[in-house]
Amino acid sequence: MSTLTETAAPVATAQGPSLLAVRGVKTYYGNIIALKGVDLDVRQGEIVTMIGANGAGKSTLMMTIFGSPRAREGSISFDGRDITQMPTHEIARLRIAQSPEGRRVFPRMTVYENLQMGASINNFAHFEQDLERMFALFPRLKERISQRGGTLSGGEQQMLAIARALMARPRLLLLDEPSLGLAPLIVRQIFDAIRMLNREEGLTVFLVEQNAYHALKLAHRGYVMVNGVITMQGTGRELLADPQVRAAYLEGGHH
Amino acid sequence: MEVFLQQLINGLTLGSIYGLIAIGYTMVFGIIGMVNFAHGDVFMVGGFIALMCFMILTAWLGLAVIPSLLLVLLIGMILTGLWNWTIERVAYRPLRGSFRLAPLISAIGMSIFLANLVQVLQGPRNKPLPPMIQGNFVLMGSESTTVVLAYKQIVIVVVTVALLIAFWWLVQKTPLGRAQRACEQDRKMAALLGIDVDRTISITFVIGAALAAVAGVMYLMYYGVVSFSDGFVPGVKAFTAAVLGGIGSLPGAVLGGLLIGLIETMWSAYFTIDYKDVAAFSILAITLIFLPTGILGRPEVEKV
Numbered sequence: 001m002s003t004l005t006e007t008a009a010p011v012a013t014a015q016g017p018s019l020l021a022v023r024g025v026k027t028y029y030g031n032i033i034a035l036k037g038v039d040l041d042v043r044q045g046e047i048v049t050m051i052g053a054n055g056a057g058k059s060t061l062m063m064t065i066f067g068s069p070r071a072r073e074g075s076i077s078f079d080g081r082d083i084t085q086m087p088t089h090e091i092a093r094l095r096i097a098q099s100p101e102g103r104r105v106f107p108r109m110t111v112y113e114n115l116q117m118g119a120s121i122n123n124f125a126h127f128e129q130d131l132e133r134m135f136a137l138f139p140r141l142k143e144r145i146s147q148r149g150g151t152l153s154g155g156e157q158q159m160l161a162i163a164r165a166l167m168a169r170p171r172l173l174l175l176d177e178p179s180l181g182l183a184p185l186i187v188r189q190i191f192d193a194i195r196m197l198n199r200e201e202g203l204t205v206f207l208v209e210q211n212a213y214h215a216l217k218l219a220h221r222g223y224v225m226v227n228g229v230i231t232m233q234g235t236g237r238e239l240l241a242d243p244q245v246r247a248a249y250l251e252g253g254h255h
Numbered sequence: 256m257e258v259f260l261q262q263l264i265n266g267l268t269l270g271s272i273y274g275l276i277a278i279g280y281t282m283v284f285g286i287i288g289m290v291n292f293a294h295g296d297v298f299m300v301g302g303f304i305a306l307m308c309f310m311i312l313t314a315w316l317g318l319a320v321i322p323s324l325l326l327v328l329l330i331g332m333i334l335t336g337l338w339n340w341t342i343e344r345v346a347y348r349p350l351r352g353s354f355r356l357a358p359l360i361s362a363i364g365m366s367i368f369l370a371n372l373v374q375v376l377q378g379p380r381n382k383p384l385p386p387m388i389q390g391n392f393v394l395m396g397s398e399s400t401t402v403v404l405a406y407k408q409i410v411i412v413v414v415t416v417a418l419l420i421a422f423w424w425l426v427q428k429t430p431l432g433r434a435q436r437a438c439e440q441d442r443k444m445a446a447l448l449g450i451d452v453d454r455t456i457s458i459t460f461v462i463g464a465a466l467a468a469v470a471g472v473m474y475l476m477y478y479g480v481v482s483f484s485d486g487f488v489p490g491v492k493a494f495t496a497a498v499l500g501g502i503g504s505l506p507g508a509v510l511g512g513l514l515i516g517l518i519e520t521m522w523s524a525y526f527t528i529d530y531k532d533v534a535a536f537s538i539l540a541i542t543l544i545f546l547p548t549g550i551l552g553r554p555e556v557e558k559v
Contacts, residue, residue: 068443068446089452106436
C-alpha cells in the first residue's frame with residue numbers, strides 16, 4: 001500500500017509487462033477537465049479495480065480507453081501498441097470488451113441478437129460454444145433468449161451486458177459498475193462469475209465500482225480515484241485495511 | 256363500385272412506389288435522426304438514370320423489354336446508390352456532431368443542387384419514355400365502365416413485393432442488418448462492439464438510394480415521363496408516408512406509402528383531382544398534430 005506521494009509513477013513490476021498501460025491521461029468535456037493525468041496498469045491475468053465516489057471520473061476513464069471521448073493528453077497502450085488515437089471500433093477489434101455504464105443493452109433486439117452483436121468481432125467463430133458457456137454462467141439469459149433487451153429487469157440486463165462483452169472472447173474485460181442497482185444476491189452471482197472466469201480462463205479484468213467492499217475483495221490490486229486523480233493504490237487487501245479507504249468508502253454498510 | 260376497384264388498383268400501385276421511397280427517409284432518420292430532404296431528388300436522379308439506361312438498352316442495343324428492365328433496375332440501383340453515398344460523404348458526414356439543424360440545411364441545399372444539376376444537364380422539359388410494357392387484363396367490364404389491371408401495374412407491385420422481402424431479410428437476418436439496427440438503437444455501444452458506425456451509415460444511404468432508384472424506374476414506367484422537378488412532390492409525399500406510418504419504422508413506411516397512394520387516388524376519383532396533393536399533404540399536418548408517432552411508430556419513452 002502506498003500513496004502517490006511515496007511512489008510517484010506506477011511501474012510494471014516483476015509480474016510482467018502491462019497489458020493495458022495508461023500514462024498521464026487527461027480528458028476534457030468541453031473546457032471542463034474530467035481526468036487530470038491518470039496513470040494505471042493492468043497486467044495479464046489480473047483483476048484490477050478502481051473505486052471512487054460518483055462523479056470521480058471512473059466511467060470517463062473507461063470510455064477514454066476506447067477513445068470516446070478521446071484523451072487530450074497522455075497515452076494509452078494495449079499489449080504494447082499505442083491506441084490513444086485509434087478509432088473506437090478498431091480498439092474493440094483488438095478484443096477489448098466493455099460492459100459499460102448504464103448497461104446499454106440494445107432495447108429492441110432480442111437477448112440472442114444482443115449476444116450475436118457481441119460475437120461479431122470474432123466473425124461468429126465458436127458462437128454456439130460460447131453461447132452455451134454464457135447460459136451456464138447466467139442461466140436466466142437462456143430463459144429470456146427471445147425476449148427483447150428493453151423488457152429485461154435491471155439484473156438481467158446487467159448479465160446480458162457482461163455476457164455480450166464475453167462473447168467477444170476479450171483479452172481485456174472492462175466492467176463499469178456491474179453491481180449498480182442490483183440486489184445483493186445478484187451482485188454476488190456476478191462477482192462469483194468474474195472470479196471464476198479469471199481463475200479458470202485467466203481472463204484479465206478491469207473493474208470500476210462504487211461497491212468498494214466487494215470490488216476490493218475480488219481484485220488483486222486496486223486504485224482509488226478522487227476528482228479525476230488517482231490518490232491511492234495497492235493490493236485489494238491493503239486497500240481494504242487502510243483507514244482512509246475504510247472511512248471514505250466502506251463505513252456505512254456496503255457489506 | 257367499378258370506380259372504387261379501379262382506384263384501389265391504381266392506389267396500391269402508386270402506394271408501393273411511395274413506400275419504396277419512404278423506406279429511405281425512415282432508415283436515414285432511424286440511424287442519424289435526420290430528415291434527408293434530398294432523398295426525393297435522389298429518387299428523381301434514379302428516374303433519369305433509368306431513362307438513359309432504357310434508351311441505350313432498347314433503342315441502341317435492341318434488347319428485349321424484360322431483360323433490359325432487369326438491367327435497368329440493377330444499373331439504376333448501383334449508380335443511384337453511388338450518388339447517395341457521395342452525397343452523404345460530402346454534405347452530411349462533415350456536419351455530424353454539429354448542431355442538429357446543420358445537416359438538415361445541408362440536405363435542403365443538396366436537394367436544390369440535384370434538381371438544378373439535372374435541369375442544366377437534361378433540360379427543363381419533361382422527358383418521355385416510349386411505353387415499355389403495354390396491355391392489360393380486363394377484370395370487369397360493362398358498357399359504361401371497366402376495371403383494368405395493366406401489366407405494368409403487375410410488374411410494379413411484383414417488383415416492389417420481391418424487393419421488400421429481400422430488404423426485410425437483409426435487415427432482420429444478416430450481420431449487416433443487425434449492425435444497422437444496433438447503430439440505430441445505440442451508436443456508441445455499437446462502436447464499443449467493433450461496429451464501424453460511419454461505414455454502416457454509408458451503407459444505409461446506399462440501400463435507401465437503391466430502393467429509391469427502383470421507385471424511380473417504376474415511376475418512369477408508370478407515368479412515362481420524368482422531369483427535373485419530379486423529386487419534390489413524390490419526395491414530400493413519401494416523407495408524409497414515412498411520418499404517417501411512424502418515422503423510424505420500416506413496416507410503417509410501407510403501410511404509410513400504401514395509405515397515401517390510396518388516399519390520393521380515392522380523392523381524385525370522388526372529389527376533385529386538382530386537390531389531390533392538398534389531400535395527401537393534409538395528412539402530414541393531421542398526423543403531426545394528432546398522432547405524432549405515426550401508426551406503427553414507437554413512443555419515445557422506453558423501459559430502462
